[in-house]
Amino acid sequence: MTTGTTAATTPNLGIDLGGLKMKNPVTVASGTFGYGAEYSQYFDIGRLGAVTTKSLSLKPRAGNKPPRLVETPAGMLNAIGLQNVGIETYLSEKLPFLRAKCATIIANIYGHSADEYVELARRIDSEGAGDAIEANLSCPNVHDARKAKGAVLVSQDPRCVEEYTRAIRAVTKLPLIVKLTPNVMDITEPALAAEAAGADALCLINTLLGLAIDAETRRPRLSNIVGGLSGPAIRPVAVKMVWDARRAVKIPIIGTGGICQADDAIEFLLAGATAVSVGSMNFRQPDAAIRVLEGIEDYLLRHEIENVSELVGAMKA
Numbered sequence: 001m002t003t004g005t006t007a008a009t010t011p012n013l014g015i016d017l018g019g020l021k022m023k024n025p026v027t028v029a030s031g032t033f034g035y036g037a038e039y040s041q042y043f044d045i046g047r048l049g050a051v052t053t054k055s056l057s058l059k060p061r062a063g064n065k066p067p068r069l070v071e072t073p074a075g076m077l078n079a080i081g082l083q084n085v086g087i088e089t090y091l092s093e094k095l096p097f098l099r100a101k102c103a104t105i106i107a108n109i110y111g112h113s114a115d116e117y118v119e120l121a122r123r124i125d126s127e128g129a130g131d132a133i134e135a136n137l138s139c140p141n142v143h144d145a146r147k148a149k150g151a152v153l154v155s156q157d158p159r160c161v162e163e164y165t166r167a168i169r170a171v172t173k174l175p176l177i178v179k180l181t182p183n184v185m186d187i188t189e190p191a192l193a194a195e196a197a198g199a200d201a202l203c204l205i206n207t208l209l210g211l212a213i214d215a216e217t218r219r220p221r222l223s224n225i226v227g228g229l230s231g232p233a234i235r236p237v238a239v240k241m242v243w244d245a246r247r248a249v250k251i252p253i254i255g256t257g258g259i260c261q262a263d264d265a266i267e268f269l270l271a272g273a274t275a276v277s278v279g280s281m282n283f284r285q286p287d288a289a290i291r292v293l294e295g296i297e298d299y300l301l302r303h304e305i306e307n308v309s310e311l312v313g314a315m316k317a
């Protein structure tokens with residue numbers, strides 16, 4: 001509620017994301033922040049609402065061959081291919097650092113089958129290796145068995161979203177966030193499927209599929225040929241998808257896509273996101289997420305808003 005009189009009151013930034021208590025609504029997008037250590041020289045990562053890890057798989061992955069990144073107008077295309085240290089190394093080498101920094105951890109997981117997601121979720125849960133689980137059902141850069149059969153990303157098929165979410169839900173009581181792809185006609189279909197299967201929250205959006213070709217060599221600029229587009233170029237698409245999903249589901253949403261500064265994050269909140277994650281901007285400005293957080297606090301003070309949650313879905317149409 002707007003008080004109109006208490007401009008100097010410190011606003012309440014805390015949120016509840018489907019059971020995950022966050023001290024503020026700002027996290028970082030999976031794959032753009034490593035496992036936190038890389039960024040802790042720039043700021044205290046424990047100040048973030050949560051640290052979201054790079055997608056973890058059962059075995060370490062080397063990812064795709066270079067070139068895996070290419071700059072595009074107002075964004076970038078990546079085809080990293082889920083390079084990650086694997087769950088064992090995460091548990092032994094990365095987790096202790098995150099815990100020592102008192103970070104709230106969203107452990108992002110990726111599997112090649114529902115069984116692999118289940119195994120990863122079990123490990124995260126039983127080892128206390130995350131405060132929430134984010135299931136990446138939407139990575140565009142891996143060639144798995146499903147795609148080889150001409151299938152699609154898991155989250156392009158609402159039935160698969162339901163099947164995978166239900167399977168993961170059955171093995172963990174941790175807050176479960178399902179991360180969806182924007183490469184669909186209607187985001188409300190996978191969003192509703194995730195909610196029906198027991199997801200506690202959604203993360204929208206992963207990258208948009210894209211292709212960049214070098215005109216001189218006539219070759220694709222990425223070894224994987226296609227990649228995922230991220231950065232400011234995708235922000236209006238992401239904000240619209242959050243707005244669409246917000247009106248379809250009751251569970252909270254993390255808004256992601258091209259957030260560079262506080263105003264961008266506030267756009268997502270106004271569209272209906274409860275939390276936001278800063279992604280590609282971390283590469284350009286390593287302390288971007290903390291600047292976004294400070295900017296949100298300034299905005300609340302300037303507008304004399306007591307609770308950040310008052311902004312959620314508060315767009316004036």
Ligand SMILES: Cc1cc2nc3c(=O)[nH]c(=O)nc-3n(C[C@H](O)[C@H](O)[C@H](O)COP(=O)(O)O)c2cc1C
Nearest residue numbers: 029030031055078136205206230231257258279280
């Ligand atoms: C280099 C790179 C690596 C990424 N790796 C992952 C990943 O491992 N798991 C995941 O769920 N999303 C991954 N993403 C997607 C981001 O988490 C985010 O959804 C997307 O980039 C949109 O946000 P942005 O425009 O702020 O970057 C990656 C994105 C980039 C740019």
